[in-house]
Amino acid sequence: xxxxxxxxxxxxxxxxxxxxxxxxxxxxxxxxxxxxxxxxxxxxxxxxxxxxxxxxxxxxxxxxxxxxxxxxxxxxxxxxxxxxxxxxxxxxxxxxxxxxxxxxxxxxxxxxxxxxxxxxxxxxxxxxxxxxxxxxxxxxxxxxxxxxxxxxxxxxxxxxxxxxxxxxxxxxxxxxxxxxxxxxxxxxxxxxxxxxxxxxxxxxxxxxxxxxx
Amino acid sequence: xxxxxxxxxxxxxxxxxxxxxxxxxxxxxxxxxxxxxxxxxxxxxxxxxxxxxxxxxxxxxxxxxxxxxxxxxxxxxxxxxxxxxxxxxxxxxxxxxxxxxxxxxxxxxxxxxxxxxxxxxxxxxxxxxxxxxxxxxxxxxxxxxxxxxxxxxxxxxxxxxxxxxxxxxxxxxxxxxxxxxxxxxxxxxxxxxxxxxxxxxxxxxxxxxxxxx
Numbered sequence: 001x002x003x004x005x006x007x008x009x010x011x012x013x014x015x016x017x018x019x020x021x022x023x024x025x026x027x028x029x030x031x032x033x034x035x036x037x038x039x040x041x042x043x044x045x046x047x048x049x050x051x052x053x054x055x056x057x058x059x060x061x062x063x064x065x066x067x068x069x070x071x072x073x074x075x076x077x078x079x080x081x082x083x084x085x086x087x088x089x090x091x092x093x094x095x096x097x098x099x100x101x102x103x104x105x106x107x108x109x110x111x112x113x114x115x116x117x118x119x120x121x122x123x124x125x126x127x128x129x130x131x132x133x134x135x136x137x138x139x140x141x142x143x144x145x146x147x148x149x150x151x152x153x154x155x156x157x158x159x160x161x162x163x164x165x166x167x168x169x170x171x172x173x174x175x176x177x178x179x180x181x182x183x184x185x186x187x188x189x190x191x192x193x194x195x196x197x198x199x200x201x202x203x204x205x206x207x208x209x210x211x212x213x
Numbered sequence: 214x215x216x217x218x219x220x221x222x223x224x225x226x227x228x229x230x231x232x233x234x235x236x237x238x239x240x241x242x243x244x245x246x247x248x249x250x251x252x253x254x255x256x257x258x259x260x261x262x263x264x265x266x267x268x269x270x271x272x273x274x275x276x277x278x279x280x281x282x283x284x285x286x287x288x289x290x291x292x293x294x295x296x297x298x299x300x301x302x303x304x305x306x307x308x309x310x311x312x313x314x315x316x317x318x319x320x321x322x323x324x325x326x327x328x329x330x331x332x333x334x335x336x337x338x339x340x341x342x343x344x345x346x347x348x349x350x351x352x353x354x355x356x357x358x359x360x361x362x363x364x365x366x367x368x369x370x371x372x373x374x375x376x377x378x379x380x381x382x383x384x385x386x387x388x389x390x391x392x393x394x395x396x397x398x399x400x401x402x403x404x405x406x407x408x409x410x411x412x413x414x415x416x417x418x419x420x421x422x423x424x425x426x
Binding site for chain 2: 010013050102103106107111114116131143
């Protein structure tokens with residue numbers, strides 16, 4: 001059987017390669033153009049793992065390209081309109097990482113609030129000579145106000161976690177989310193208020209012209 | 214007015230000193246015994262901020278001692294029975310830090326699970342040369358099982374936060390906590406099971422002979 005020719009922009013973990021090995025011949029995107037040039041015309045699939053720019057000019061160099069698959073939900077680096085015009089479907093992984101992303105949001109929020117990384121570095125340094133319960137106290141998280149810009153499926157997961165910390169959630173979204181507002185302590189607010197009145201903030205939006213800056 | 218003579222084991226933050234300045238003359242516990250000796254007989258109050266050992270022998274050197282106050286809830290370092298025999302009340306700060314302690318429990322749990330400190334160090338090092346979404350993935354937190362040894366007021370706060378992460382909570386306590394069990398996903402278990410079947414674990418108990426080891 002001839003295997004599908006697949007181009008991928010990064011060296012993949014073995015678990016992923018073994019899943020594809022039976023049906024696909026996987027080529028890693030080479031760094032230099034001379035090595036890349038002969039791979040493009042044969043490629044039937046493109047798997048983007050990092051965030052390489054995939055535009056119409058690239059697609060035009062891949063006449064056999066039948067599918068683009070993206071590792072992750074964000075496809076800001078892929079020109080979806082160019083793909084549509086060429087009849088190339090683009091796949092991504094919505095929902096799969098919502099929980100992990102919300103977990104990581106709280107990992108970063110708590111670590112920033114309570115100086116975890118700074119404190120770890122200090123504790124391993126010669127400067128740390130005695131116990132002092134007032135060092136690097138940072139800010140309280142429970143009872144604080146969290147601003148969420150973008151109340152999509154990830155934003156809602158973040159809001160659920162915030163409730164366990166007795167946080168007030170202000171959110172800003174293109175559309176009001178009445179289901180979210182029905183839950184205790186979630187209020188719709190304008191973007192300036194969501195930013196300005198919150199103690200902590202997180203953006204859970206696609207990167208578009210509307211959401212940048 | 215003669216101010217109360219208070220001995221404290223650490224240099225206190227200014228906010229704390231200013232609260233006491235009107236009524237108390239605060240002496241910081243000196244490192245050498247020769248300087249300490251004259252302070253002990255006059256001290257009417259002892260404020261423990263770090264965890265110095267406070268036993269009957271020390272109390273016997275402080276004949277005017279009328280109160281021991283501890284910064285924090287844990288009084289493992291104070292011989293409560295020796296204080297009781299001498300009629301010296303011992304104060305601590307129960308409940309005040311329950312929320313902060315539960316927040317910090319999740320800060321540490323999430324950071325350990327998702328390799329936050331390790332990843333931060335890597336990202337700042339010359340070894341970090343390109344984006345790889347599979348580096349330092351660690352373990353999923355949401356949906357995992359959390360074992361809580363000691364379901365007191367801090368343990369219950371930890372359990373509340375765990376619910377926002379869809380975690381199953383196993384707990385072990387001297388007494389069963391039926392109110393806790395009434396909440397979704399909390400189950401009473403023996404100490405070996407609470408430790409052995411959980412993906413993550415936390416101890417929220419006083420340090421006694423029963424809970425050590």
